[in-house]
Amino acid sequence: MIKGIIFDLDNTLVDFMQMKRSAVYAAVYAMIDAGLEISTEDALKRIDEIYQKEGIEYQQVFDTLMNDLYGKVDYRIMSAGIVAYRKAREAALKPYPKVFPTIIELIKMGLKLAVVSDAPSKEAWLRLSYINFQHFFDVVITYDETRERKPSSVPFNMALEALELKADECLMIGDWADRDVVGAKSVGMKTVFARYGDTFDTKFPGSDYDINCISELVEIVKKENSIYE
Amino acid sequence: MIKGIIFDLDNTLVDFMQMKRSAVYAAVYAMIDAGLEISTEDALKRIDEIYQKEGIEYQQVFDTLMNDLYGKVDYRIMSAGIVAYRKAREAALKPYPKVFPTIIELIKMGLKLAVVSDAPSKEAWLRLSYINFQHFFDVVITYDETRERKPSSVPFNMALEALELKADECLMIGDWADRDVVGAKSVGMKTVFARYGDTFDTKFPGSDYDINCISELVEIVKKENSIYE
Numbered sequence: 310m311i312k313g314i315i316f317d318l319d320n321t322l323v324d325f326m327q328m329k330r331s332a333v334y335a336a337v338y339a340m341i342d343a344g345l346e347i348s349t350e351d352a353l354k355r356i357d358e359i360y361q362k363e364g365i366e367y368q369q370v371f372d373t374l375m376n377d378l379y380g381k382v383d384y385r386i387m388s389a390g391i392v393a394y395r396k397a398r399e400a401a402l403k404p405y406p407k408v409f410p411t412i413i414e415l416i417k418m419g420l421k422l423a424v425v426s427d428a429p430s431k432e433a434w435l436r437l438s439y440i441n442f443q444h445f446f447d448v449v450i451t452y453d454e455t456r457e458r459k460p461s462s463v464p465f466n467m468a469l470e471a472l473e474l475k476a477d478e479c480l481m482i483g484d485w486a487d488r489d490v491v492g493a494k495s496v497g498m499k500t501v502f503a504r505y506g507d508t509f510d511t512k513f514p515g516s517d518y519d520i521n522c523i524s525e526l527v528e529i530v531k532k533e534n535s536i537y538e
Numbered sequence: 539m540i541k542g543i544i545f546d547l548d549n550t551l552v553d554f555m556q557m558k559r560s561a562v563y564a565a566v567y568a569m570i571d572a573g574l575e576i577s578t579e580d581a582l583k584r585i586d587e588i589y590q591k592e593g594i595e596y597q598q599v600f601d602t603l604m605n606d607l608y609g610k611v612d613y614r615i616m617s618a619g620i621v622a623y624r625k626a627r628e629a630a631l632k633p634y635p636k637v638f639p640t641i642i643e644l645i646k647m648g649l650k651l652a653v654v655s656d657a658p659s660k661e662a663w664l665r666l667s668y669i670n671f672q673h674f675f676d677v678v679i680t681y682d683e684t685r686e687r688k689p690s691s692v693p694f695n696m697a698l699e700a701l702e703l704k705a706d707e708c709l710m711i712g713d714w715a716d717r718d719v720v721g722a723k724s725v726g727m728k729t730v731f732a733r734y735g736d737t738f739d740t741k742f743p744g745s746d747y748d749i750n751c752i753s754e755l756v757e758i759v760k761k762e763n764s765i766y767e
Binding site for chain 1: 539620628682
């Protein structure tokens with residue numbers, strides 16, 4: 310019987326890539342407005358390369374861009390970029406459609422809820438707090454606790470232990486088949502592929518379910534649990 | 539003849555203390571909402587003490603608060619505080635009334651404008667960018683450039699050199715008599731005390747002028763320059 314749902318965070322609960330794209334575009338426009346003397350395309354390409362090299366959570370991306378271009382940080386330009394980035398991020402960081410009512414519905418059904426994310430604690434929690442989701446989850450497991458990334462079984466087992474549930478009592482939902490689905494399956498959970506957040510054009514996620522809207526979770530839980538009624 | 543105005547930033551152009559107070563209050567409420575188990579008063583007092591000890595620009599104030607209380611950072615609580623802080627800061631960080639039109643008027647009169655601030659470069663520029671003031675000033679001198687705080691003559695002389703003006707061609711306006719007025723006077727500038735930003739209940743600022751609204755600057759410049767007409 311399903312008693313808990315484990316959610317991936319980025320691209321499953323929040324549209325992380327869209328947020329990042331909006332924020333970086335806004336920052337580039339603002340930096341050019343403030344005197345950055347390269348084209349929008351060149352700036353976006355360089356920023357993308359910095360994120361590729363340093364990781365998507367890298368916090369000094371504009372410092373690095375300035376240093377690459379000028380050998381030093383121009384604070385007039387960089388601060389314009391940071392402010393534009395922050396404002397655009399806040400505007401763009403939203404849960405996907407139906408995430409909010411679906412979570413409320415799942416809570417009303419008596420399910421325990423967890424997040425298992427490979428993001429660092431501070432960044433994961435900041436994103437949850439920005440969308441006012443900090444009270445929803447019984448358990449939030451991030452890279453700071455596990456030091457192992459999905460598909461490692463470590464984060465999944467840590468979540469199960471904290472939830473006080475067995476693997477076959479939990480559904481895992483995520484957008485990244487090779488990490489979320491493979492990892493959750495390996496410890497014995499049923500899995501749901503969040504196709505609406507897929508950025509790899511995944512053909513065969515290998516999950517038990519494959520959904521285009523998170524609201525489908527409610528029916529999946531009802532179906533899974535119908536044999537116990 | 540007055541050809542340039544040198545502005546202090548915090549509590550002269552922007553109401554820094556009000557911004558800080560609003561942001562810290564919002565953060566404390568959000569952290570208590572997220573599980574912080576101390577009173578509002580106790581939290582405010584502890585945060586004030588941290589700022590007293592580490593300086594008002596200290597960026598890890600909530601980490602320090604968590605560590606003092608629990609010996610570790612609770613990211614659920616801290617992220618709620620950071621998000622609330624950022625939102626309140628953005629809402630509260632505004633130029634004082636009449637700053638915007640006064641600056642436009644001074645630019646139309648052909649005056650060069652500078653900022654001389656003891657804040658670190660990044661923080662000073664972020665505040666200027668948040669209020670969209672990054673294009674107004676010909677020169678911005680911060681602690682990173684000078685490594686000397688007002689009333690040292692270093693930041694004032696650096697501003698004069700960058701403006702290519704002599705001391706008697708500039709007015710300095712600031713809210714802190716012992717730093718802004720004393721320092722600017724020592725290099726030979728006329729001075730204006732921004733009484734509207736005074737947090738010390740200053741009786742005798744020792745300045746040439748003493749104003750309750752920044753818009754009075756326009757008449758002061760006209761008066762100073764009338765003998766040249």
